Amino acid sequence: MITTSEIAPSPILAPFIRCYSYREFDTGGSDMVKRWHATHEITMPFFFKAIPIKLIDPETGKILKQGSYGGLVGLSTQNNGDMVFNGSYSFFEVIFRPNGYYKIFKIPSEKSINQILGANDIFDVHIKLFYEQLCGASDLQEMVFLANVFLSSYLKKQKSFEYKDAITSFSNMILRRWGLVNIKNMAYDANMSLKNFERHFTEQVGLSPKLFGCIARFNHALSLKLKNPEENWTSIAFESGYFDQMHLIKDFNRFYGNAPSIFFRESPMKQEKFNSRVEP
Numbered sequence: 001m002i003t004t005s006e007i008a009p010s011p012i013l014a015p016f017i018r019c020y021s022y023r024e025f026d027t028g029g030s031d032m033v034k035r036w037h038a039t040h041e042i043t044m045p046f047f048f049k050a051i052p053i054k055l056i057d058p059e060t061g062k063i064l065k066q067g068s069y070g071g072l073v074g075l076s077t078q079n080n081g082d083m084v085f086n087g088s089y090s091f092f093e094v095i096f097r098p099n100g101y102y103k104i105f106k107i108p109s110e111k112s113i114n115q116i117l118g119a120n121d122i123f124d125v126h127i128k129l130f131y132e133q134l135c136g137a138s139d140l141q142e143m144v145f146l147a148n149v150f151l152s153s154y155l156k157k158q159k160s161f162e163y164k165d166a167i168t169s170f171s172n173m174i175l176r177r178w179g180l181v182n183i184k185n186m187a188y189d190a191n192m193s194l195k196n197f198e199r200h201f202t203e204q205v206g207l208s209p210k211l212f213g214c215i216a217r218f219n220h221a222l223s224l225k226l227k228n229p230e231e232n233w234t235s236i237a238f239e240s241g242y243f244d245q246m247h248l249i250k251d252f253n254r255f256y257g258n259a260p261s262i263f264f265r266e267s268p269m270k271q272e273k274f275n276s277r278v279e280p
Helices: 100-105 126-136 140-155 166-176 183-189 194-205 209-227 233-239 245-255 260-266
Strands: 002-007 017-026 032-035 043-047 054-056 063-066 071-073 082-085 088-096 116-118 272-276
Touching: 002 140, 017 100, 017 140, 088 100, 088 140, 100 140, 100 194, 126 140, 166 183, 166 194, 166 209, 183 194, 183 209, 194 209, 209 233, 209 245, 209 260, 233 245, 245 260
Parallel strands: 002 272
Antiparallel strands: 002 017, 017 088, 032 082, 043 071, 043 088, 054 063, 054 082, 071 116
């Protein structure tokens, strides 16, 4: 059983961060494997007990990445391997909105695509102090307070920051509509050429508008299936905006690395209990 609590960030950070998440679970001495499939969210996790063991290539068994106390999990456009967990886990995670990571740190999101980066590799010495403060926090509310202070300090370093600009508005719209939008109309409404709109979008979000929408729709379908395991894939496909089941199967092969029918058998998901949720 995975126990999860989601907490909203402070108002000044809300345009850039979807939520903070705190999770706890114990693998009971066995390996728990979670595929790192395509995802539309950048996250910053910090582990307090056990750390992820490794990321492996499921075909060759080669270790692609060793676990660390924390860092950045970038956008993913494909099956990047299997994350292996074994032990008792508790971790705090920052989950960014589409261009929130770029807005706060002014680091192009595309630099972290399909990568797991150690905290010390991308941030200054303050990240270690932040982690130590999280470890010493008395409860989740204190962790949230510390995260608000830490992230706000970076945001305030920016000479100016917009939270109602076109890229922010349209990236969130694409997410809300699971990619079912007209990109050309968005560029027109943003008073940009299609080429410039796609360039600015890719710089801030990390992916082109079209690819970002496709991955958002894929994850929406995945979420629906996890919430309603008895629902058939044809219904899931139509609810998620796919043309038909074959369209969904094509995206699964592209973004998950296998057909939908293999999903639960290959990577069984642990039951998750939410103590609190934050609406997208």
